[in-house]
Amino acid sequence: MKKKIGMNKSTYNNMITLGIVVAAYIIIQILISTGSVSSLMEGLLVPLCVYVILAISLNLTVGILGELSLGHAGFMCVGAFASAFFSRLTEDLITATYLRFLIALIIGAVCAAIFGIIIAVPVLRLKGDYLAITTLAFGEIIKNVVNVMYVGKDSTGIHFSMKNAMDLNLKEGGDVIIKGAQGITGTPTDSNFTIGIILVLVTMIVVMNIIKSSTGRAITSIRDNRIAAESIGINITKYKVITFAISAAFAGVAGVLYSHNLSTLTATPKNFGYNMSILILVFVVLGGMGNIRGSMIAAIVLTLIPEYLRFMQDYRMLHKRKGAE
């Protein structure tokens, strides 16, 4: 049958992965309409899409390019804040929700990609552990800078400060949009599960198409043997930057989805810290390097397990106690 429709094994595999996502979406929508999904689970649907997008995009850097990047949550942070800032700014200007979200999405992705490139250029000379440490530090820097950033707008324009809200010197009727550690409040909650699934599908298709194009072959060849790749004319710098940019752009997309799911956005160690970067890396490693379907399944399973084991939460302390003694 595979021969008849002229598909090779990997194309067939990709089709199955996309099919699983669509099927899961339809089943969940039916379950929601019959009222058999708890509100807890319903609230988890968008975060699940966020994690899946993060895992798949990191897989491009870690699994396909073979570089251990630990700054993925930082790129997500850039996407989340850039887009939430835009949406808060234009909430009254652009009333068409989908149009505003689409622009926010592009802004989030582009800003994250720019940061990806900014970070890729200095770390290109590094390999392995050194690259991991540097990207980890970059991720933390992004989170901490966001935490001391104050941006407001008034009739004269946009004001920026790294000290406090008073320093913005806003005119009467001005509005502080990014309030340092308090983050952005009142972001329009424009995202939903359907948008999340569409973005998951887009991420998957883009990553799959990259892998099966000359760009993907070049990236894989760099992972497999850098010296041989250079000897046949592969520009390593160029492809590393491309990979970092695309990977960061999709982390930004995940950030946009995340920030438009909550009305309050703050940069805490829990959501944009290195713990998050490592969690995403765990999704990728558990799902298998370079395996898109694996990343997706690992992200879902590792997000759902803690939720389902919540009733055992108290027992976790027992084990912690034991460890402390």
Place this chain on the structure above:
Amino acid sequence: MALLEVKNLSIAFGGLRAVDGFDISIEKGQLYGLIGPNGAGKTTIFNLLTGVYKPNDGIINLDGKNIAGMRTIDINKAGVARTFQNIRLFKAMTVLDNVKVALQNEYRYSALTGICRLPKYFKMEKKMNERAEELLKVFDLDGQKDIMASNLPYGKQRKLEIARALATNPKMLLLDEPAAGMNPNETQELMDTIRFVRDTFDMTILLIEHDMKLVSGICEQLTVLNFGKVLAQGETSVVLKNPEVITAYLGE
């Protein structure tokens, strides 16, 4: 004029002059051998010729253009392709993809074209597939194009490496110990392959080899290297009778 003209090529690692005043002149279509004891600097010369190391001194003229000190990828684009002493294939890629990745500078399309699957993508992929399969057929690898490169038997991995190097359309091919680890039958087959490559692609080949049977069998000209310096140079049969070469390398 010679295709490759190297003059006074030198490189030192700290106090060690690994290559010292190396000269060579290779005519188009020649099969040229480079031999010498272990540590004589043969692979270092290959690394200098392909830009892995930057020479301290000397010029490398390829077809009238000085390529000394250029980046590896630019030297490849200028027309030098190589294979490695320890095979360096892209192990987790298929045999076909190993060749296709080398073809992508010729059949170029942007990352965006690939992501969006624009018509150019299909056109270029089709051309790449055809060209890659053509090359694999030459090396009798077309039956195994969809298996992982690491699953090929040793002899075929060597052949795939040559096919991959040829895919970049070089003017000159550098083979670093192509017969290493091969049994006499495989070596014989390899000799036929090298000759075949030279004749079909009208290729100029410079090879490093320890197997004297292969060297005396196919190389027309020979350079013997010892301690980074040229010991003898000239026609294979003459060089191999040189008493200095015999004491330094072949043994009495």
